[in-house]
Amino acid sequence: MKKEDTVKLISAEGFEFVVDKNAAMVSQTIRNMLTSPGGFAETEHREVTFPEISTTILEKICQYFYWSLQYASGKETEFHIEPELTLELMMAANYLHT
Amino acid sequence: MGGACSRKRDQQTNEENAHGGVSRRYSKSGSSKWLGTSFSRASVDKKEGNVICPSLMELCIYKISEEIHEYGTFSMIPRDISQQIFNELVYSQRLNEACLEAFQDCALQDINLGEYPGVDDAWMDVICSQGSSLLSVDLSGSDVTDSGLFHISDCKNVEALNFNFCDQISDVGLGRISGLSNLTTLSLKRNNSITAKGMSVLSGLVNLLKLDLERCPGVHGGLVHLRGLKKLEALNVNCCNCITDADMKPLSELTNLKELQISCSKVTDHGVTFLKGLHKLALLNMERCPITAACLGSLSDIAALLYLDVSKSNLTDDGCDKFSKLKSLKVLNLGFNEISDAVLAHLKGLIHLESLNLDSCKIGDEGLLHLAGLDHLKCLELSDTEVGNNGLRHLSGLVNLESLNLSFTIITDGGLRNLSKLSSLRSLNLDVRQITDAGLAALTSLTGLTHLDLFCAKITDTGTNYLRNFKNLRSLEICGGGLTDAGVKNIKNLRSLMLLNLSQNNHLTDKSLELISELTQLVSLNVSSSRVTSAGLQHLTKLKNLKSLSLESTKVTANDIKRLHESHLPDLVTFRPE
Numbered sequence: 001m002k003k004e005d006t007v008k009l010i011s012a013e014g015f016e017f018v019v020d021k022n023a024a025m026v027s028q029t030i031r032n033m034l035t036s037p038g039g040f041a042e043t044e045h046r047e048v049t050f051p052e053i054s055t056t057i058l059e060k061i062c063q064y065f066y067w068s069l070q071y072a073s074g075k076e077t078e079f080h081i082e083p084e085l086t087l088e089l090m091m092a093a094n095y096l097h098t
Numbered sequence: 099m100g101g102a103c104s105r106k107r108d109q110q111t112n113e114e115n116a117h118g119g120v121s122r123r124y125s126k127s128g129s130s131k132w133l134g135t136s137f138s139r140a141s142v143d144k145k146e147g148n149v150i151c152p153s154l155m156e157l158c159i160y161k162i163s164e165e166i167h168e169y170g171t172f173s174m175i176p177r178d179i180s181q182q183i184f185n186e187l188v189y190s191q192r193l194n195e196a197c198l199e200a201f202q203d204c205a206l207q208d209i210n211l212g213e214y215p216g217v218d219d220a221w222m223d224v225i226c227s228q229g230s231s232l233l234s235v236d237l238s239g240s241d242v243t244d245s246g247l248f249h250i251s252d253c254k255n256v257e258a259l260n261f262n263f264c265d266q267i268s269d270v271g272l273g274r275i276s277g278l279s280n281l282t283t284l285s286l287k288r289n290n291s292i293t294a295k296g297m298s299v300l301s302g303l304v305n306l307l308k309l310d311l312e313r314c315p316g317v318h319g320g321l322v323h324l325r326g327l328k329k330l331e332a333l334n335v336n337c338c339n340c341i342t343d344a345d346m347k348p349l350s351e352l353t354n355l356k357e358l359q360i361s362c363s364k365v366t367d368h369g370v371t372f373l374k375g376l377h378k379l380a381l382l383n384m385e386r387c388p389i390t391a392a393c394l395g396s397l398s399d400i401a402a403l404l405y406l407d408v409s410k411s412n413l414t415d416d417g418c419d420k421f422s423k424l425k426s427l428k429v430l431n432l433g434f435n436e437i438s439d440a441v442l443a444h445l446k447g448l449i450h451l452e453s454l455n456l457d458s459c460k461i462g463d464e465g466l467l468h469l470a471g472l473d474h475l476k477c478l479e480l481s482d483t484e485v486g487n488n489g490l491r492h493l494s495g496l497v498n499l500e501s502l503n504l505s506f507t508i509i510t511d512g513g514l515r516n517l518s519k520l521s522s523l524r525s526l527n528l529d530v531r532q533i534t535d536a537g538l539a540a541l542t543s544l545t546g547l548t549h550l551d552l553f554c555a556k557i558t559d560t561g562t563n564y565l566r567n568f569k570n571l572r573s574l575e576i577c578g579g580g581l582t583d584a585g586v587k588n589i590k591n592l593r594s595l596m597l598l599n600l601s602q603n604n605h606l607t608d609k610s611l612e613l614i615s616e617l618t619q620l621v622s623l624n625v626s627s628s629r630v631t632s633a634g635l636q637h638l639t640k641l642k643n644l645k646s647l648s649l650e651s652t653k654v655t656a657n658d659i660k661r662l663h664e665s666h667l668p669d670l671v672t673f674r675p676e
Binding site: 061064068083086087089090093096098 | 176179
């Protein structure tokens with residue numbers, strides 16, 4: 001995978017997730033950050049920090065990105081959500097427009 | 099045999115659908131709203147043709163909804179999110195009194211519990227705790243009583259309240275809404291307890307735009323309290339038999355009124371005189387009122403009037419010349435009045451007319467001549483009139499006609515060629531005994547038809563050959579007794595069909611069911627009074643969209659259908675025999 005095809009998502013604790021740009025753009029919020037012309041610094045550095053999203057939640061979100069791409073291509077599996085994460089995950093999903 | 103039994107539809111007063119936009123979903127007993135929820139969400143999405151990936155937000159909301167008992171409170175999460183959880187719980191019918199507690203003080207904006215099972219006063223604490231955030235509440239069909247409304251006054255900003263079919267709310271409960279001056283919509287359909295006295299609180303609701311008191315038998319004398327509601331745009335007192343001329347008087351000051359529905363009241367021509375100055379009035383429903391054509395004089399200055407229903411009233415030819423003044427009319431319902439061809443001459447100049455209902459009027463061929471120039475007409479209802487073939491000639495140029503009802507007229511096959519150029523026709527009712535296969539042959543150019551009713555026409559297998567031209571048909575009824583399995587072979591290629599009624603064709607066998615099984619879009623199927631047997635039911639297992647199935651007076655037993663329902667067709671809502 002070429003470096004320009006990936007983005008780095010950084011959690012509140014500073015943990016870095018390097019994910020496929022296409023996957024990350026499942027989130028409308030990230031898509032806007034990465035594609036708005038000349039706007040965000042994120043566009044240039046391909047790096048987004050989420051000071052409000054914990055590592056556990058951000059990991060789950062990255063899993064969802066890939067799951068969603070699979071789903072759209074016809075592989076309709078179930079996406080498992082741990083009950084104890086649901087509320088926090090939902091707040092993050094709301095913020096990320098995902 | 100067959101065909102001996104015929105029927106006529108849509109005769110009942112259709113109070114709730116006065117202009118098509120009014121929802122029929124409110125009714126405590128007859129509701130099917132909650133029957134539909136046996137659909138799984140996935141199957142609904144698939145019907146739309148493409149795979150829609152659920153968002154993470156949706157997945158989380160479904161998850162919470164499934165495990166709702168695990169959550170103590172949602173008051174710490176943003177209200178737009180708790181609102182979505184609430185809506186999902188209502189949709190999936192998982193909401194109950196216990197889990198409602200989690201929504202205490204959530205600042206929800208909309209509590210839409212219309213027809214939701216089990217709602218009563220015990221729910222009201224949490225509902226009212228939303229306080230000034232609450233904008234709309236629908237408790238239609240609930241068991242909420244006056245005491246449940248005690249704290250509704252805390253919800254200062256509420257804009258819409260729907261308490262339809264809440265028969266335990268009386269004047270006392272109504273008193274609790276007196277300070278809610280932000281209300282724009284208030285609906286109290288079918289309430290037996292509300293009286294003129296209780297309606298005095300309405301005078302304070304100065305922002306009210308829409309008031310619905312349909313089927314409230316005690317409201318006579320109460321409309322005086324509306325006098326100051328200058329913003330009021332819509333008032334529905336349909337089927338309030340207590341409403342009289344005196345009740346119309348206070349309405350004369352409501353100059354912003356755009357819609358007024360007073361069907362089945364005691365209002366006479368005198369009462370209508372009070373409406374003279376309502377220059378914005380666009381819709382007036384006076385179905386079944388004891389009015390005559392003399393009332394038209396009071397309406398002739400209302401240039402905004404687009405929709406007028408005077409069906410089933412006391413109209414005669416006398417005074418009908420005043421119709422010519424109502425130049426803006428788009429929809430006119432004159433059905434079931436003792437009026438003749440002479441009246442139609444006065445409609446000649448109503449060039450904006452799009453819909454005209456003359457059901458069961460004493461009109462014939464001569465009268466239709468006057469309609470020939472009304473080229474905006476989209477919908478023409480001539481059922482149960484004396485219209486015959488000569489009359490159809492006058493309709494041959496109405497190329498914008500989309501719906502034409504000729505049931506129970508005296509037309510024959512020979513007249514139908516006059517319809518062959520009406521290429522906009524979507525719905526055609528030829529429920530006429532004299533119509534045969536030959537008539538159908540003249541209509542093959544009407545390829546846009548989506549609804550064709552040949553209920554008691556004498557259609558045989560030969561006639562079904564012409565049906566092949568109607569590829570867009572969504573509903574078809576042929577119940578004249580002349581079809582055999584061979585005819586059904588021609589019907590099986592009409593793949594858009596959603597409703598098929600072939601009852602009373604007593605030669606149809608299980609073979610027909612096999613042919614019909616290819617019509618996978620079918621939602622409703624009727625093959626009653628035929629030779630089908632329980633052995634034929636196996637073919638119907640492919641009809642996964644079927645919601646209604648009638649096989650009355652056949653060898654199929656109630657148990658057979660029940661088994662089919664349980665094993666293969668879970669979405670069936672009604673079936674006969676049962």
